[in-house]
Amino acid sequence: MNRSLENIDYLFAPRSVAVIGASNSPDKWGFGIMSRMVRKKPHFNVYPINPKEKHVFGLAAYPRLTEVPTDVDFAVIVIPPEYAPAAMQDCVAKKVKAVLVITAGFKETGADGARLEAEVVRIARSGGIRVVGPNCNGHFNTASGLFTTGEEDIKPGPVGLVSQSGNFGGYIVRQGTDKGFGFSKYVSSGNQADLSVEDYIEYLAEDEDTKIICAYIEGLKDGQRFFRLAQQVTRKKPLIVLKAGRSNEGASAAMSHTASLSGSDSVHDAAFKQAGVIRVENVDDMVDIAAALIRQPLPQGNRVGIVTVGGGFGVVAADACRRLGLDVPPLPQETLERLNRILPARWSHANPVDMAGTVHSSYGCIGNMMKTDGVDAVLVISCIGYVPRLPAGLPAETAESLKNYHKMMVEGELKLVEGLFDRIDRYRKPVIVAAVNDRRESKPIAKLADYGIYTYRTPEDGAKVIAYLVRYGGYLARSQ
Amino acid sequence: MNRSLENIDYLFAPRSVAVIGASNSPDKWGFGIMSRMVRKKPHFNVYPINPKEKHVFGLAAYPRLTEVPTDVDFAVIVIPPEYAPAAMQDCVAKKVKAVLVITAGFKETGADGARLEAEVVRIARSGGIRVVGPNCNGHFNTASGLFTTGEEDIKPGPVGLVSQSGNFGGYIVRQGTDKGFGFSKYVSSGNQADLSVEDYIEYLAEDEDTKIICAYIEGLKDGQRFFRLAQQVTRKKPLIVLKAGRSNEGASAAMSHTASLSGSDSVHDAAFKQAGVIRVENVDDMVDIAAALIRQPLPQGNRVGIVTVGGGFGVVAADACRRLGLDVPPLPQETLERLNRILPARWSHANPVDMAGTVHSSYGCIGNMMKTDGVDAVLVISCIGYVPRLPAGLPAETAESLKNYHKMMVEGELKLVEGLFDRIDRYRKPVIVAAVNDRRESKPIAKLADYGIYTYRTPEDGAKVIAYLVRYGGYLARSQ
Numbered sequence: 035m036n037r038s039l040e041n042i043d044y045l046f047a048p049r050s051v052a053v054i055g056a057s058n059s060p061d062k063w064g065f066g067i068m069s070r071m072v073r074k075k076p077h078f079n080v081y082p083i084n085p086k087e088k089h090v091f092g093l094a095a096y097p098r099l100t101e102v103p104t105d106v107d108f109a110v111i112v113i114p115p116e117y118a119p120a121a122m123q124d125c126v127a128k129k130v131k132a133v134l135v136i137t138a139g140f141k142e143t144g145a146d147g148a149r150l151e152a153e154v155v156r157i158a159r160s161g162g163i164r165v166v167g168p169n170c171n172g173h174f175n176t177a178s179g180l181f182t183t184g185e186e187d188i189k190p191g192p193v194g195l196v197s198q199s200g201n202f203g204g205y206i207v208r209q210g211t212d213k214g215f216g217f218s219k220y221v222s223s224g225n226q227a228d229l230s231v232e233d234y235i236e237y238l239a240e241d242e243d244t245k246i247i248c249a250y251i252e253g254l255k256d257g258q259r260f261f262r263l264a265q266q267v268t269r270k271k272p273l274i275v276l277k278a279g280r281s282n283e284g285a286s287a288a289m290s291h292t293a294s295l296s297g298s299d300s301v302h303d304a305a306f307k308q309a310g311v312i313r314v315e316n317v318d319d320m321v322d323i324a325a326a327l328i329r330q331p332l333p334q335g336n337r338v339g340i341v342t343v344g345g346g347f348g349v350v351a352a353d354a355c356r357r358l359g360l361d362v363p364p365l366p367q368e369t370l371e372r373l374n375r376i377l378p379a380r381w382s383h384a385n386p387v388d389m390a391g392t393v394h395s396s397y398g399c400i401g402n403m404m405k406t407d408g409v410d411a412v413l414v415i416s417c418i419g420y421v422p423r424l425p426a427g428l429p430a431e432t433a434e435s436l437k438n439y440h441k442m443m444v445e446g447e448l449k450l451v452e453g454l455f456d457r458i459d460r461y462r463k464p465v466i467v468a469a470v471n472d473r474r475e476s477k478p479i480a481k482l483a484d485y486g487i488y489t490y491r492t493p494e495d496g497a498k499v500i501a502y503l504v505r506y507g508g509y510l511a512r513s514q
Numbered sequence: 515m516n517r518s519l520e521n522i523d524y525l526f527a528p529r530s531v532a533v534i535g536a537s538n539s540p541d542k543w544g545f546g547i548m549s550r551m552v553r554k555k556p557h558f559n560v561y562p563i564n565p566k567e568k569h570v571f572g573l574a575a576y577p578r579l580t581e582v583p584t585d586v587d588f589a590v591i592v593i594p595p596e597y598a599p600a601a602m603q604d605c606v607a608k609k610v611k612a613v614l615v616i617t618a619g620f621k622e623t624g625a626d627g628a629r630l631e632a633e634v635v636r637i638a639r640s641g642g643i644r645v646v647g648p649n650c651n652g653h654f655n656t657a658s659g660l661f662t663t664g665e666e667d668i669k670p671g672p673v674g675l676v677s678q679s680g681n682f683g684g685y686i687v688r689q690g691t692d693k694g695f696g697f698s699k700y701v702s703s704g705n706q707a708d709l710s711v712e713d714y715i716e717y718l719a720e721d722e723d724t725k726i727i728c729a730y731i732e733g734l735k736d737g738q739r740f741f742r743l744a745q746q747v748t749r750k751k752p753l754i755v756l757k758a759g760r761s762n763e764g765a766s767a768a769m770s771h772t773a774s775l776s777g778s779d780s781v782h783d784a785a786f787k788q789a790g791v792i793r794v795e796n797v798d799d800m801v802d803i804a805a806a807l808i809r810q811p812l813p814q815g816n817r818v819g820i821v822t823v824g825g826g827f828g829v830v831a832a833d834a835c836r837r838l839g840l841d842v843p844p845l846p847q848e849t850l851e852r853l854n855r856i857l858p859a860r861w862s863h864a865n866p867v868d869m870a871g872t873v874h875s876s877y878g879c880i881g882n883m884m885k886t887d888g889v890d891a892v893l894v895i896s897c898i899g900y901v902p903r904l905p906a907g908l909p910a911e912t913a914e915s916l917k918n919y920h921k922m923m924v925e926g927e928l929k930l931v932e933g934l935f936d937r938i939d940r941y942r943k944p945v946i947v948a949a950v951n952d953r954r955e956s957k958p959i960a961k962l963a964d965y966g967i968y969t970y971r972t973p974e975d976g977a978k979v980i981a982y983l984v985r986y987g988g989y990l991a992r993s994q
Contacts, residue, residue: 058912058915059915060915060916060918060919060920061919065916069905069908069912069916072908072909073905073906073907073908091908091909091912092909138860138870138871139859139860142860143859143860184902186905197826198826199824199826199827199829200824200826201823201824201826201827201896202824202826202827202830203826205826205827205950205951208951250826252826252829278826278829278830278833279829279833316830316972316974317972318971318972343681344679344680344681344682346677346678346679346680346681346682346683346685346730346732346758347679347681347682347685349679349732349758349759350682350758350796353758353759379619379623380618380619380622380623390618391618416681422664425549425553425666426553427553428549428552428553428571429552429571429572432538432549432571435538435539435540436540436545436549438540439540439541440540470685471685471688491798492796492797492798494795494796
């Protein structure tokens with residue numbers, strides 16, 4: 035690893051943490067941070083720094099960092115900007131390795147703020163300290179239980195995230211959590227007075243807990259370095275980027291937000307493509323494609339086989355595939371004949387395979403699609419998570435027979451899900467499931483998620499994910 | 515109303531219903547329909563028809579419809595296709611007014627099926643019966659408690675829906691229900707051997723319970739009639755159409771699905787636009803725009819004022835607006851000055867208004883945006899539903915002060931929400947709320963929904979909804 039990034043280890047896995055601006059008042063940032071430090075019971079010592087309080091959250095508070103009796107690896111600064119230089123001075127005196135500055139009111143506010151920011155960084159550098167922010171909203175490492183962000187109850191997982199907007203970063207974390215996957219590390223980069231998006235990506239590229247890197251970027255500090263780095267990273271880990279500031283309005287909002295210059299969008303687009311960066315248009319796409327990359331193999335080509343319980347979904351899915359440049363090829367005679375043997379006469383006899391309501395045929399149909407040579411990826415719609423909740427209020431005898439029927443149906447879906455795991459390994463083709471009947475309590479959907487396969491809300495979302503996988507797979511194949 | 519459509523009243527609000535194919539076996543369609551008939555306790559008599567059972571769901575079963583002792587307004591047919599002509603014969607004998615044929619295996623399967631379908635319709639017409647389907651999956655009327663579809667627990671509301679795909683229709687109903695709004699009537703039109711999408715739209719246009727009409731269309735039976743009708747309908751009710759079959763693959767899937775000819779997509783596009791139809795690309799858009807039309811006024815122009823708690827959202831929202839042809843204009847000096855008085859110095863001083871974390875300023879900022887002359891619609895991001903859940907595991911004293919703080923924050927949001935109702939009425943401008951922190955238990959979001967204002971998942975979705983409202987508002991203004 036780039037040696038200058040070694041101190042980032044202290045940012046994510048410190049042995050001791052000081053919170054400069056720790057507070058007992060719920061309207062202060064220093065309250066939220068302390069509340070997470072206390073509740074998470076992390077494996078590091080916590081030192082609240084507050085000149086007016088004896089205790090914060092029951093822990094002994096110190097008036098100044100320099101009065102803490104032991105070493106401190108990492109400090110968070112959440113006090114007004116005018117006090118930041120003195121606090122950083124104390125960090126230098128205390129030989130702190132990394133400092134995260136939540137405080138806003140620096141470069142993003144104009145020339146005076148920029149001068150103050152430069153002063154804080156100058157002091158930090160005099161002591162070899164690496165700085166996150168200022169004007170950021172924290173970071174987390176699920177492995178060490180360290181959460182300076184407002185997000186919490188985030189499960190550990192393979193996705194690492196860097197965001198130039200703290201609020202937006204939190205939003206991405208919540209959306210990923212809703213989708214069902216976990217995160218390794220997260221950092222909000224703020225004004226990037228010292229450490230920048232490029233540094234964090236370089237760090238996450240080496241981080242063993244991180245298998246997929248996501249980044250929300252408003253502007254690049256060093257475009258050349260970014261693209262050199264991205265070219266290396268994308269060969270070993272997917273790098274998914276949401277680059278904001280496409281329009282003039284967006285660009286000027288980015289300037290006032292984190293003092294970022296957005297740069298020319300078309301230049302970015304071309305460079306991202308050349309570096310194998312997966313560029314997404316919005317957070318939904320970022321979360322959807324990240325979820326797919328966790329466990330699904332990359333397709334060898336763009337030919338999609340569609341299997342659906344109900345007709346309209348096939349129509350919409352074929353439309354979506356075509357719009358995205360995917361092929362929905364005719365099926366070879368051999369596949370048609372095999373499908374004829376398991377489906378009723380009224381099936382569609384074509385791709386999309388409309389099973390005409392015979393959800394129990396899903397197992398055979400999906401298997402046949404996967405083993406068909408001319409199909410690179412399978413889009414499954416409504417076959418999993420199909421069984422609805424048991425309704426209440428039925429006569430006893432009917433309720434009993436319905437319950438048994440449901441049980442049988444759910445067992446069928448569970449068998450299908452288990453079969454998928456084997457088949458994905460055997461055929462090395464992605465199977466993207468649009469669970470449009472999605473019931474939160476669906477056991478088969480939960481089983482898929484336990485295995486690292488997440489479902490999509492709509493046929494269009496499923497097609498979109500396949501298009502992204504095809505593009506990334508094609509890039510890797512060409513660049514080998 | 516078109517007199518030929520009068521019998522549709524019997525379809526939605528019959529005094530008595532026969533289920534031909536009622537069953538005690540959970541794997542049969544006739545089971546699900548009966549289970550809803552019994553559990554809903556609707557205001558009509560139910561007659562199960564089944565030659566092999568004495569009782570179905572505890573109700574006396576009749577071997578044939580002709581043996582039911584009283585009048586029957588409406589019958590559902592869920593028996594194999596070859597028995598459908600005889601069943602329809604009985605419906606004629608019994609003077610049934612409307613028949614819904616769930617059964618598949620007709621025109622969509624080829625020439626033999628087409629002949630059988632023509633025979634069933636010929637018999638129906640000999641008795642003046644109107645037919646829904648065949649190859650459909652039911653309908654509902656929330657006002658009468660009649661649910662022949664699989665969907666249930668659908669709340670009454672202003673949205674009426676027609677769908678050429680039953681599965682897809684059910685999917686739209688579930689998505690709308692998840693969004694929080696209710697439905698008036700729904701019908702799956704299937705093969706449209708008699709009644710077609712055009713008929714149902716004409717009926718819903720006159721239906722007092724329906725304020726907004728949604729339609730999923732694979733192919734039009736009579737394009738000219740549709741467009742004449744749409745031109746009339748869209749002046750009094752919004753008509754939102756999802757037209758599938760854009761691509762060749764989609765079109766051929768539609769043919770095999772409901773025997774529909776999709777027609778040229780660009781011709782449809784132009785005709786839809788001319789008739790004021792709100793054409794959407796997918797179900798999410800349909801549901802999102804329907805939700806907005808329930809309570810929001812239409813904007814007078816395309817100028818959007820954006821208010822956000824956190825910076826990144828403003829960047830993304832401005833980008834999305836621009837992409838959709840919306841204007842994000844500079845704010846007049848007067849508005850800037852008023853905002854300066856309520857916001858801290860670090861606010862963005864421009865549109866988007868980034869409140870720099872001061873969520874308590876939302877009330878003043880949104881109010882000022884609404885009263886600004888150069889703003890036609892307000893996009894609010896993250897100001898409502900901002901307050902997270904109370905975390906567990908805090909020390910008692912801290913937990914108490916946090917609880918009070920939360921209460922104060924939620925009360926602030928509730929005050930904001932109440933203010934919105936007044937202001938929407940006063941300024942007649944739509945306020946689209948992207949509740950990106952969306953917590954399901956948020957009281958302010960629930961209060962908004964009670965009033966008929968629904969929130970959106972992302973800034974992009976919010977911008978998209980405004981773009982649709984601007985387009986429809988522009989159409990109505992031009993066509994007056």
